[in-house]
Amino acid sequence: MIRPTDLVGAAMRALRANPMRSALTALGVIIGVSSVVAMVALGAGAQARVESSISSLGSNLLIVVPGAQRGAGGVRGAAGGWDALTLGDAEAIERDVANISAVAPVQNANGQMVANGLNWNTRVMGVTPAYFIARDLAVENGRELDETDVSQARRVILLGPTVAENLFPNMDPVGQTVRLNGGTYDVIGVLETKGQSGFQDQDDMALAPLTTVKRRIAGRRGRGDSISQISIKAASEDVIPLVEADVIDLLRVRHRTNGDDDDFTVQNLASITDAMKNATQTFTLLLAAIAGVSLLVGGIGIMNIMLVSVTERTREIGLRKALGARRGDILNQFGLEAIALSVAGGAIGLVVGFLGAWAITGAMDLPLVLNVETPIYAIVFSGLVGVTFGAYPAWRAARLDPIEALRRE
Amino acid sequence: MAGLIAASDLVKLYTMGDETVHALDGVSFEIDRGGYVAIVGPSGSGKSTLMNLIGGLDTPTDGHLYIDGQDIGAMDDSDLAVFRNRTIGFVFQSFNLLPRLTAQENVELPLIYAGVEPKTRKARASELLHRVGLGERISHKPTQLSGGQQQRVAIARALACEPQLLLADEPTGALDTTTGKEIMGLFRALNGEGVCVVLVTHDLDVAAQARRTIEMRDGKIVRDQHAAASA
Numbered sequence: 001m002i003r004p005t006d007l008v009g010a011a012m013r014a015l016r017a018n019p020m021r022s023a024l025t026a027l028g029v030i031i032g033v034s035s036v037v038a039m040v041a042l043g044a045g046a047q048a049r050v051e052s053s054i055s056s057l058g059s060n061l062l063i064v065v066p067g068a069q070r071g072a073g074g075v076r077g078a079a080g081g082w083d084a085l086t087l088g089d090a091e092a093i094e095r096d097v098a099n100i101s102a103v104a105p106v107q108n109a110n111g112q113m114v115a116n117g118l119n120w121n122t123r124v125m126g127v128t129p130a131y132f133i134a135r136d137l138a139v140e141n142g143r144e145l146d147e148t149d150v151s152q153a154r155r156v157i158l159l160g161p162t163v164a165e166n167l168f169p170n171m172d173p174v175g176q177t178v179r180l181n182g183g184t185y186d187v188i189g190v191l192e193t194k195g196q197s198g199f200q201d202q203d204d205m206a207l208a209p210l211t212t213v214k215r216r217i218a219g220r221r222g223r224g225d226s227i228s229q230i231s232i233k234a235a236s237e238d239v240i241p242l243v244e245a246d247v248i249d250l251l252r253v254r255h256r257t258n259g260d261d262d263d264f265t266v267q268n269l270a271s272i273t274d275a276m277k278n279a280t281q282t283f284t285l286l287l288a289a290i291a292g293v294s295l296l297v298g299g300i301g302i303m304n305i306m307l308v309s310v311t312e313r314t315r316e317i318g319l320r321k322a323l324g325a326r327r328g329d330i331l332n333q334f335g336l337e338a339i340a341l342s343v344a345g346g347a348i349g350l351v352v353g354f355l356g357a358w359a360i361t362g363a364m365d366l367p368l369v370l371n372v373e374t375p376i377y378a379i380v381f382s383g384l385v386g387v388t389f390g391a392y393p394a395w396r397a398a399r400l401d402p403i404e405a406l407r408r409e
Numbered sequence: 410m411a412g413l414i415a416a417s418d419l420v421k422l423y424t425m426g427d428e429t430v431h432a433l434d435g436v437s438f439e440i441d442r443g444g445y446v447a448i449v450g451p452s453g454s455g456k457s458t459l460m461n462l463i464g465g466l467d468t469p470t471d472g473h474l475y476i477d478g479q480d481i482g483a484m485d486d487s488d489l490a491v492f493r494n495r496t497i498g499f500v501f502q503s504f505n506l507l508p509r510l511t512a513q514e515n516v517e518l519p520l521i522y523a524g525v526e527p528k529t530r531k532a533r534a535s536e537l538l539h540r541v542g543l544g545e546r547i548s549h550k551p552t553q554l555s556g557g558q559q560q561r562v563a564i565a566r567a568l569a570c571e572p573q574l575l576l577a578d579e580p581t582g583a584l585d586t587t588t589g590k591e592i593m594g595l596f597r598a599l600n601g602e603g604v605c606v607v608l609v610t611h612d613l614d615v616a617a618q619a620r621r622t623i624e625m626r627d628g629k630i631v632r633d634q635h636a637a638a639s640a
Binding site for chain 2: 001002003006010013017315316319320321322323324325326327328329402403406
């Protein structure tokens, strides 16, 4: 029986005999594996970005907004318009729905903020302390809103980092004042950065007490009892569907609607996250499949060159058989050559793929996500390519009749 | 004395299209251990077919062929490979050395398939190359050797696994007369050491070296002649 090391040695020697040919054959696999690796890393990066940006909106979050759910046919006819949600709704949810850790009514407004001789146009949201819990917000500098700020409708404001940078470059905004829609407000804090959500810059906003915004900043929109949205934080991920159903039931009773004419919509952040994750996953799979085609082409290249090699080395195969090589020895030698080509291609392709992923994610400003399993998959898959496409040429070699083979010139 | 090779009613048929060719048509003979036999005959006489059977490269259609007590007809592919490796040493007209390997590595080839470890195998190859007079050239590639030297490497390779039988197919066919004589001298020396040598040739001068000549024609033995004891 031939020693395994000698088998490997014979295969390596054969590959080294034609370095250019071996390199070009491996190149097919290098391109295939590197593009799969790069595409998968790119997809993982995109997915990580989607997840982090959505989760930055707040975890276990449900958002109730006025207006009907958009169906396939466009906006469903619902009465009520934009003032359908009320503070009373928020209070009822807090009182009657279980498994909730925060309910935060929000009044949106816009305004031109002036300070320090600079101005900045931004969203101003009227909120309660619960909003900080619901949206996982933290203050980087200064303090959060408290109940007194809300109950007394104090003229205080917290700035998002983008606003802070634009109005107070190179200085601490806390303790300064800003002018907004004709009023003056004390800056009591700057929020921690949240980054892009994929929809908008979450740092480009300011927070003021709900009462203050309704009375002084929102203008006509702030009159009456209506609010712009209610953010609800469920107690845990598991109860999100339950809370969602309870909120819908409660609001239908309060608004006297029955589903077809709902004048509100409950957005479930988890389901939006899932949908976007699925979308990126599908996209990644598609990219990887396209890249996989090039791996297939690389495999065909190996098969092609191995068939040429078997034909060229017919005499050698005949001689080896005459000297005592069994069919299995020949099969293994040629099979190993194919596997060595594809695994070497896979290893190099892995490195090239990672470099490619690094360059592309860098250029696209995506996080570089490297999986531990990727190298294992790359090597195993390229090995499988070698086995698959090397099997037929090796079988042809092993089946050669030694007499015919030795006669061949 | 038990014969090394015992053939009885050997038949080998080839089908070529619609035609069946009797390459061997009922051949019987025995060859002793340590014998020196030349098989001669014109092209198509069946001598190459006989040689392929004796070498375990092919199996008979009918009849029995025992070599060193082993029934060739009953062997599968793997058995035949082991048989070729252990019992037979092949010498070809065109040497059949692997051009990428050195003389030593070429001689090592049968030992590789016998599973001999590298150190032992290198020593054995070197020793054999010294024995055929190529001690100085063990790291030369075939292209750096003359025809006679290449055939010596091939003979060393044939001897690697200490076979009972050296099978040589026109071993001098690609060599000039002088070199051919040297190679024949080597065969005679090896035979003197107890190795059975079977030559296939159509060169009568070469055949005259052997102690026995089997002449074939149309798949049959037409003459089986033992030379005078002194030759």
